[in-house]
Amino acid sequence: MTDRIHKSAIEVRDVSKVFGAGDSAFKALDHVSVDIRENEFFTLLGPSGCGKTTLLRMIAGFTYPTDGEIRLYGQNIAALPPFKRPVNTVFQNYALFPHMTVGENIAFGLEMLDRPKAEISARVEEMLALVKMGHLKDRKTAQISGGQQQRVALARALAPQPKVLLLDEPLSALDYKLRKDMQIELKRLQTETGITFIFVTHDQEEALTMSDRIAVMSAGKILQIGGPRDIYDRPAERFVAEFIGETNFLKADVATVADGKADVVLPGGTRVCARLAEGFVPHGKVTVVTRPEHAAIVANPDGAHLRGKLSSVVYVGTDTHFRVALESGESFCVRRQNSLEQGAAFAEGDMVGVVLETGAAQVLKD
Amino acid sequence: MADPTETFDVRRQAGFPTVAVVCFFLLYLPIAALVVFSFNDGTSIATWEGLSLRWFAEAWNNDKVVEASIRSVQIAACAALIATVVATMAALATTRTRNYRGLDAKYAFINMPLMVPEIVVAVALLIFFSRIKMATGYSGLGYLVAAHTAFCIPFAYLPIRARLESMDLSLETAAADLYATPLRAFRRVTLPLLWPGILAGLMLAFVISLDDVVITEFVKSGGQDTLPTYMLGQLRRVVTPEMNAISTVFLLLSIAIVTAFFFISRKKD
Numbered sequence: 001m002t003d004r005i006h007k008s009a010i011e012v013r014d015v016s017k018v019f020g021a022g023d024s025a026f027k028a029l030d031h032v033s034v035d036i037r038e039n040e041f042f043t044l045l046g047p048s049g050c051g052k053t054t055l056l057r058m059i060a061g062f063t064y065p066t067d068g069e070i071r072l073y074g075q076n077i078a079a080l081p082p083f084k085r086p087v088n089t090v091f092q093n094y095a096l097f098p099h100m101t102v103g104e105n106i107a108f109g110l111e112m113l114d115r116p117k118a119e120i121s122a123r124v125e126e127m128l129a130l131v132k133m134g135h136l137k138d139r140k141t142a143q144i145s146g147g148q149q150q151r152v153a154l155a156r157a158l159a160p161q162p163k164v165l166l167l168d169e170p171l172s173a174l175d176y177k178l179r180k181d182m183q184i185e186l187k188r189l190q191t192e193t194g195i196t197f198i199f200v201t202h203d204q205e206e207a208l209t210m211s212d213r214i215a216v217m218s219a220g221k222i223l224q225i226g227g228p229r230d231i232y233d234r235p236a237e238r239f240v241a242e243f244i245g246e247t248n249f250l251k252a253d254v255a256t257v258a259d260g261k262a263d264v265v266l267p268g269g270t271r272v273c274a275r276l277a278e279g280f281v282p283h284g285k286v287t288v289v290t291r292p293e294h295a296a297i298v299a300n301p302d303g304a305h306l307r308g309k310l311s312s313v314v315y316v317g318t319d320t321h322f323r324v325a326l327e328s329g330e331s332f333c334v335r336r337q338n339s340l341e342q343g344a345a346f347a348e349g350d351m352v353g354v355v356l357e358t359g360a361a362q363v364l365k366d
Numbered sequence: 367m368a369d370p371t372e373t374f375d376v377r378r379q380a381g382f383p384t385v386a387v388v389c390f391f392l393l394y395l396p397i398a399a400l401v402v403f404s405f406n407d408g409t410s411i412a413t414w415e416g417l418s419l420r421w422f423a424e425a426w427n428n429d430k431v432v433e434a435s436i437r438s439v440q441i442a443a444c445a446a447l448i449a450t451v452v453a454t455m456a457a458l459a460t461t462r463t464r465n466y467r468g469l470d471a472k473y474a475f476i477n478m479p480l481m482v483p484e485i486v487v488a489v490a491l492l493i494f495f496s497r498i499k500m501a502t503g504y505s506g507l508g509y510l511v512a513a514h515t516a517f518c519i520p521f522a523y524l525p526i527r528a529r530l531e532s533m534d535l536s537l538e539t540a541a542a543d544l545y546a547t548p549l550r551a552f553r554r555v556t557l558p559l560l561w562p563g564i565l566a567g568l569m570l571a572f573v574i575s576l577d578d579v580v581i582t583e584f585v586k587s588g589g590q591d592t593l594p595t596y597m598l599g600q601l602r603r604v605v606t607p608e609m610n611a612i613s614t615v616f617l618l619l620s621i622a623i624v625t626a627f628f629f630i631s632r633k634k635d
Contacts, residue, residue: 060543061542061543062539062542062543081542082539082542082543083542083543083544083545083546083547083548083551084545087543088543088544089540089543091536091539091540093534093536095534095536095537095539095540096540097537097540097541097555098537098559099558099559108541108544108546108554109544109545112541112544112545112546112547112550113545156544157543157544160544160545
């Protein structure tokens with residue numbers, strides 16, 4: 001770890017949430033703990049029903065934990081109603097007040113805090129400028145486009161200068177192009193305002209693009225927390241590896257373990273040095289994962305990590321996808337970026353070798 | 367041959383225009399006749415004897431008609447107001463909550479007056495109120511207001527609930543997120559958005575109360591005729607175009623209220 005000490009904005013301590021009771025009880029969150037640092041862009045990533053929205057709603061105060069503590073700068077806020085928490089939310093459907101203008105929407109939170117009129121109007125102008133919506137101040141929210149509504153929702157939530165901004169899949173209603181723009185915009189707003197953002201999404205690309213750190217969630221649990229690179233390059237569990245990007249899974253046997261690395265024997269008998277999640281000591285039969293772009297196809301199978309027959313070669317513009325049927329019966333995918341100077345040409349049916357980059361193999365915990 | 371790609375359209379069926387015209391004719395002919403004969407100069411409600419506003423003047427100068435009208439409006443205003451307040455609270459309580467066992471029973475309970483035959487309620491109230499009258503000695507308009515309030519509640523409740531259900535619950539959540547206490551969230555967000563529903567409920571309740579005969583007839587004490595019960599009483603004697611004149615005014619008033627509501631609610635949206 002780095003020697004810099006990070007101040008926690010939100011500390012979630014052993015939080016559980018059970019909906020219903022008895023046989024129909026559903027555990028939405030199962031003893032979740034996470035620290036979210038000040039000024040970071042933190043993403044809760046997972047499929048629908050994984051508990052990410054429940055956790056966000058709990059931080060906002062729309063639902064209360066069955067068990068555990070939620071601390072905001074050290075203060076336990078788990079039992080506070082939402083209107084007493086210095087935390088604001090950007091809702092999935094924006095939830096703009098339809099009977100108010102853009103300006104009135106942005107002013108709402110400050111009015112509820114009983115701030116002086118002059119301060120409110122100055123802050124509204126500032127917010128309008130921040131999201132580049134100054135010219136639409138007096139429009140009703142129904143008269144502006146989806147992307148503009150998104151900006152108003154952001155401005156409204158940022159206006160009271162919350163300690164933490166919560167974003168509940170705010171980009172899911174936008175079309176692809178606009179979503180791309182807003183990703184950059186969100187990152188800019190986060191940097192400019194210096195406010196801690198907690199972002200909920202099921203879109204792995206969105207998470208990788210914007211986040212400082214990501215928590216991958218499944219079935220009410222946080223499986224892995226780390227930077228985009230950690231999550232992508234070094235998935236600790238099968239679910240994380242499967243959920244984010246494309247991955248090759250190989251069965252392997254652990255030979256030796258030392259210094260957070262393991263020598264494993266791949267199908268076909270070759271040895272490779274694989275990385276391990278922190279503090280994890282594997283033994284016996286394990287699963288090793290490798291991203292398709294962290295391996296290369298070679299014509300000479302001798303000395304390669306894996307051997308097999310090319311079962312398909314697919315050109316997809318930026319890349320070429322090779323699928324190798326390994327002698328062990330497993331299938332392995334390799335992705336090669338295309339350039340004008342084509343490398344060696346391969347055809348379906350060729351016997352080829354697969355070479356893994358150093359550090360490309362990662363041992364899964366399960 | 368009809369185009370096979372065209373979907374079924376009732377307007378293209380044989381005889382549709384005829385049926386439609388006949389239906390409208392039958393619906394509105396009696397009303398049209400009533401309105402026409404309110405301008406009849408003679409005393410008959412069936413033979414035309416010339417155009418005149420005589421019966422409108424007659425009704426206007428008839429103290430009993432004026433008195434009954436004022437009483438009707440008083441009762442309707444009080445009952446509609448109370449019923450709307452109660453219905454608004456009931457609608458908020460039944461929509462701003464997660465579904466739970468017994469919620470459907472509550473809907474049914476609130477809407478009971480729509481299902482129970484009016485005559486049953488009328489008789490029940492007659493017996494019930496007469497006991498109270500004997501016990502307290504009070505015999506004012508309060509009984510009529512209470513009775514009208516009771517049957518007006520579901521009429522006020524339905525449009526308000528419909529409006530609430532179409533309203534996004536996340537708006538109130540957003541208000542709470544932006545530091546609005548429940549009361550301020552209600553005043554600044556829920557109420558302004560609910561307003562058209564409340565107005566619709568109020569007007570509907572008012573018209574329903576104004577129109578009531580059965581319950582009023584049973585509950586009223588002597589000298590407490592409302593306009594409809596007065597008219598009913600008159601019909602037992604000689605029927606003159608004065609009844610037509612009163613009905614015509616009644617009709618215009620209803621149309622005015624509905625039109626006013628239409629414009630108010632359109633502006634609010």
